[in-house]
Amino acid sequence: MMEERKELKVNAIENGTVIDHIPTNSVFQVIHMLGLNKYENQILFGTNLESKKYGKKGIIKVNNRFFEPADVNKIALIAPTATLIEIKNFKVVEKKDLDIPDTVSKFVKCVNPNCITNHENVVTRFTVVDKKDVKLQCQYCEKTTAQDNFTFN
Amino acid sequence: MMEERKELKVNAIENGTVIDHIPTNSVFQVIHMLGLNKYENQILFGTNLESKKYGKKGIIKVNNRFFEPADVNKIALIAPTATLIEIKNFKVVEKKDLDIPDTVSKFVKCVNPNCITNHENVVTRFTVVDKKDVKLQCQYCEKTTAQDNFTFN
Numbered sequence: 001m002m003e004e005r006k007e008l009k010v011n012a013i014e015n016g017t018v019i020d021h022i023p024t025n026s027v028f029q030v031i032h033m034l035g036l037n038k039y040e041n042q043i044l045f046g047t048n049l050e051s052k053k054y055g056k057k058g059i060i061k062v063n064n065r066f067f068e069p070a071d072v073n074k075i076a077l078i079a080p081t082a083t084l085i086e087i088k089n090f091k092v093v094e095k096k097d098l099d100i101p102d103t104v105s106k107f108v109k110c111v112n113p114n115c116i117t118n119h120e121n122v123v124t125r126f127t128v129v130d131k132k133d134v135k136l137q138c139q140y141c142e143k144t145t146a147q148d149n150f151t152f153n
Numbered sequence: 154m155m156e157e158r159k160e161l162k163v164n165a166i167e168n169g170t171v172i173d174h175i176p177t178n179s180v181f182q183v184i185h186m187l188g189l190n191k192y193e194n195q196i197l198f199g200t201n202l203e204s205k206k207y208g209k210k211g212i213i214k215v216n217n218r219f220f221e222p223a224d225v226n227k228i229a230l231i232a233p234t235a236t237l238i239e240i241k242n243f244k245v246v247e248k249k250d251l252d253i254p255d256t257v258s259k260f261v262k263c264v265n266p267n268c269i270t271n272h273e274n275v276v277t278r279f280t281v282v283d284k285k286d287v288k289l290q291c292q293y294c295e296k297t298t299a300q301d302n303f304t305f306n
Contacts, residue, residue, distance in 0.1 A: 037181045044199045
């Protein structure tokens with residue numbers, strides 16, 4: 001039991017962001033998209049945790065990091081049910097649900113291999129055509145990229 | 154503070170394995186190698202946690218899973234400092250340091266693109282020539298594969 005108890009104190013973060021209510025199958029996608037696999041500060045995560053709201057959920061706690069709106073939009077796209085909780089001095093200072101934006105540019109790649117954005121130096125631009133399952137329609141080639149196919153620039 | 158306190162109870166696992174003292178830069182390699190990114194039971198992990206022994210460490214707690222010797226050998230190769238702690242009914246039933254094996258077969262790919270193991274249906278076989286930095290010498294082509302280059306079959 002010693003070992004288990006010892007870890008408890010690391011669970012609360014002093015300053016940083018908790019990303020809660022992440023769909024379980026998106027936890028590693030969120031981690032990689034935010035580059036947390038290379039982050040040098042303390043991070044705690046859990047997946048397949050019980051959630052009253054969603055059955056199962058994932059959670060990520062990142063020490064000493066507060067996310068910019070661009071990152072928050074990325075999180076919304078792959079984990080639309082997530083809640084962002086900002087913590088300062090061990091206290092919750094802000095709690096926000098995520099809104100999926102109407103348009104997305106730059107960071108998602110178009111699924112169409114023939115799309116101009118995959119061949120020339122053109123920044124991707126999508127219209128969000130489905131906010132529930134998160135589907136993005138390319139403003140250049142009109143092909144739809146679904147969440148499962150998101151790869152990030 | 155509510156939010157933070159609520160999570161504490163999930164930190165102790167009832168039955169399963171804790172992989173402690175993982176080098177911080179190997180945490181995600183261990184997760185992917187063991188297929189934990191697709192595991193459907195509860196998992197908790199932390200990285201860049203403080204460690205008296207090693208400065209910084211990672212930890213992975215996997216519910217309802219006990220690793221077979223083959224998996225334990227894989228863990229030893231990419232996280233030689235790790236300790237495996239088996240938990241039943243919230244109690245530590247076994248605690249073991251990992252030993253790097255003298256030979257490795259099957260699961261690591263040879264770094265040499267011309268090696269026969271990359272072209273024909275031949276199982277890889279390596280001699281562990283350095284146990285500190287973990288280097289594997291191929292028994293077919295004699296090229297050395299270092300830990301940074303491990304890709305798994």
